[in-house]
Amino acid sequence: MLHFSRDFSFENTAAHQNMMDDAFASISEEYKSGEVGYYNLPHDSHALLDEVQELIQGNILLNSGQIKDIAVIGIGGSSLGIKAVNSLMLSKNLNTRRLHFFENSDPIDISRTMAKLRKENTLFIVISKSGSTIETTSIFKTIISYFDLELESVDSQRVIVITDKGSSLSLFAKHYGVKQFNISDNVGGRFSVLSAVGIVPLTLAGYDTKTLLDSAEGFLTRFFNHEEDHILEKACHFYEHSPMQSINVLFAYANDLENLCKWYVQLWGESLGKINTQEKNVGLTPIGLIGSIDQHSFLQLLIEGPKDKTVTFVSIEDFENDLSIPDVTLKHIEKTNFVNSNSFNTLINAQCDATRESLIQSGVSVDSIVFQRICEGNIGTMIIYYELLTSLVGAMLHVNTYDQPGVELGKDILYKKFGK
Structure with a gap:
């Protein structure tokens, strides 16, 4: 209350x-009118909860319990809301998968955050509404290189994409068989925390997103x-x-x-x-x-x-x-x-x-x-x-x-x- x-x-x-x-x-x-989409998210995003559970059951890395860390690669509206919820709930949900954030072009922070992660225990979630956010794509390329991600093989299950339908990032996901969730065109980034942008990583982390x-x-x-x-x-x-x-x-x-x-x-x-x-x-x-x-x-x-x-x-x-x-x-x-x-x-x-x-x-x-x-x-x-x-x-x-x-x-x- x-x-x-x-x-x-x-x-x-x-x-x-x-x-x-x-x-x-x-x-x-x-x-x-449906002109502005964030009003519908509290209702419509319930469908994502079932989709995330299907993802967990069908993804061998998630289903086996191998994933302990979730790296969120996004900036501004693609990360701030997730961080807000995670910061508030982390001390209460100690058994969650840990969220880590790559959101700035700061080379020290990127290096420090990558050093905390092990490839075999990490799921990478790339979030960009437009699909071409320069900070996000640059960091994602760096992560692919650093962790030697083989997207043509099993590592395609180690990556999730959240983006507009038909964006360049969406086309990337289709090409490599990477699971993607889409953001409605009428939902702006800063209003998107209750869309797939926030609900997918927070649900995967173990938070009660239904409530x-x-x-x-x-x-x-x-x-x-x-x-x-x-x-x-x-x-x-x-x-x-x-x-x-x-x-x-x-x-x-x-x-x-x-x-x-x-x-x-x-x-x-x-x-x-x-x-x-x-x-x-x-x-x-x-x-x-x-x-x-x-x-x-x-x-x-x-x-x-x-x-x-x-x-x-x-x-x-x-x-x-x-x-x-x-x-x-x-x-x-x-x-x-x-x-x-x-x-x-x-x-x-x-x-x-x-x-x-x-x-x-x-x-x-x-x-x-x-x-x-x-x-x-x-x-x-x-x-x-x-x-x-x-x-x-x-x-x-x-x-x-x-x-x-x-x-x-x-x-x-x-x-x-x-x-x-």
Whole structure:
């Protein structure tokens, strides 16, 4: 269960209601028309669960239990959502196959990650919607060479491809008899975590992806039945204050939430930073922080710096870990004894509450999302919640939430640098 609350004031005026009604109608049309595919993923991706089980039964490497590691080769939307779920669930599912990520052109990181793996125990999943992502294809070539993958023989079962149907990577998979899963044309990369992009590797790793999908589908249904209208009010508040408060900070109080913050940064930034239909440059800048660490690095700016930020606190009510602070007195630092015998669970949430209250007193716009505990169901709700919120704000900003023309410019320049 997730609990959503806000400490900012919101007056539901006629103008606000019209804005929320228009945005709701806009994304309802996207949903009903099938123009935007992510709305259908919580339901449609259930079919992938059976397909993955068939794959496990038919793949001798998976069926024999030989595969202990899964290497995910992808970048941005092809990896961030998977990493977010994996980071949150890894400490709870210790018997899963381990996921490893190749997502950057950094030669040290590529070498270090390859050195952790043994060919005989590893399944390689190559993810690229377009099929020609330069980082992904370059790393894949390196892995083929490093591990001496013989794709014409048994090693074809050691590779899985996730891509658009008919892409260059899809044609590669057909040529070598490599198993492939396809992404719908109307599902963008940053909205694809509940598609084959996320569901296939997470299911193979051993996570309860059925519950992940069920929870997302339940929230989606409630939203379109007007049972989750708080999300409309939040979107309206963000839009209305965007000229003065153009920065949204996700302040997450757990280290394992860091990759969720990174997923949010891509989703929010790439979807909303656009030239809108009125030819204006618009957008909301996303920042991900981790508490209590960033209380010691960023909090001063939030409290006494420009009032151009809104802050969303994300916390975990029950960490399901009873580690406590020992009742130990140390000479000269006795003033810290007030926390002795308390759990770290209590401490970090008290720090979150105190930071939130300090921002409220300083006039910063604040809202909160609380995980009752970390589980696949709550993560599925969080994913669809932020995707819906992004679509609503995009509708209010009058942008195409689902394209990324600014990203394509950099790709064109890169190709020119290599003389292509």
